[in-house]
Amino acid sequence: MTDSQTITTAPASSFDPAELRRALAGMATSVTLVTTSVDGTAHGFTANSFTNVSVTPPLVAVFLAETAESYPAFAETDQVAVNILADGQGDIARHFATKGVDKFAAVTLHEDFDHVPVVTGAQASIVGRVHERWTVGDHLMIIVAVTDVLRTARDPLVYQNREFRKLV
Template sequence: MTQQIAPQPDSGEDFSRRFRNALGMFATGITVVTTRTSAGEPIGLTVNSFNSVSLEPPLIVWSLANSLPSRELFEGCEYYAINVLAEGQAELSQRFAGRMGEKFAGLEIDEGPGGVPLLKGCCARFICRNTVRHAGGDHVVFISEVIGFDRDERAPLVYFGGSYRRLAP
């Protein structure tokens, strides 16, 4: 049943939950953004706020919550990778969505510029130069130049309505 769209006067928790549920009606792919700290430690996190901005020059956009402890590390890195997860990689999505633990333990990775970790078995991987950051409400918005990429003919991991989904053949 469709409801009438009306201005939302409240900004409380109920509004935030309803807004998040409405946003969940947009199907997205799932990515893991990876980089290395200045000490050389690999870090990564699951992100579904990823999109293309421009083909000439090649630019992408993604966002990161201000509340995450890794925010400053991603803001300060020179390069990072966007790893677009394939259908069978839901476990990787969940692993990198958590805030604790050694996320790279037992993973075989490739390396990009500056040793940026590249996950194996993905649909696509984009190596990006960290160029522009903007404040965006409770997030930081990254707009970055793609300096390299690869792709594989795999079905993507899709997220819709709070669940992982599969594309119909």
């Protein structure tokens, strides 16, 4: 850093978490349904906190709030599918984000996967086993070792400024 550059940070007492949420809302992200099955019961949640970690070895990460209904299932499961939703699947994303509903009533599952729910019609589905879990702040970070990838030619569903968007 040169002498002409200055980094200013606000005192911790004046930090406004709502301002961080507003800043992050401006960032366009993909929308995923993260799914698993524990003792024969399917569980899932909507997430836009999803990222690639590594191609070699193939690892991705997803984050789940500790207040989520499905937190206990994802804290113990070994298998996970990250279903990247396609354009036009905003209603499915909203349904999976709703507490107290049968989330899987809104989707059809891929027949070839009996160990983990894989959503048909998604832009892509990344299937794998849990590689690591970490508690980070108020979220559970799940690192998934990828074992299978399904892709379609559909455009992805994009979320930005609290709205679903279409890529142009």
